[in-house]
Amino acid sequence: MIxxxxxxxxxxxxxxxxxxxxxxxxxxxxxxxxIEQTTAQxxxxxxxxxxxxxxxxxHAKNGLIKPKYLLSISLPAVILSIPASIIALQINSDLLxxxxxxxxxxxxxxxxxxxxFKQKTRY
Numbered sequence: 001m002i003x004x005x006x007x008x009x010x011x012x013x014x015x016x017x018x019x020x021x022x023x024x025x026x027x028x029x030x031x032x033x034x035i036e037q038t039t040a041q042x043x044x045x046x047x048x049x050x051x052x053x054x055x056x057x058x059h060a061k062n063g064l065i066k067p068k069y070l071l072s073i074s075l076p077a078v079i080l081s082i083p084a085s086i087i088a089l090q091i092n093s094d095l096l097x098x099x100x101x102x103x104x105x106x107x108x109x110x111x112x113x114x115x116x117f118k119q120k121t122r123y
Contacts, residue, residue: 004033007025008047010025012051025040025047026040026044036093037096
């Protein structure tokens, strides 16, 4: 029980720092807590809801949300999440694990070079 609490705290801290808690939470839940990846992804999606609400409030207060882009980004994401979820259920879990691992490696390399060359991430 304590390891779940510690994993949740670490995921929340990383999520609050802007990296995306799922990038850290999903591997920790699978490796440290022994949860299947699909379950870890479901937990991450549920945990994402309150973290994203708080993030949106903070970003809105800081003037970092551009309303003219809001619908063009969020609407396709919401609509395509349904077929993407159905497709993800059809994919072999080992393939899904490997694809997620490759994604994390690419993301890490990208962020490393952004820090190395002091480039700011644009959203």
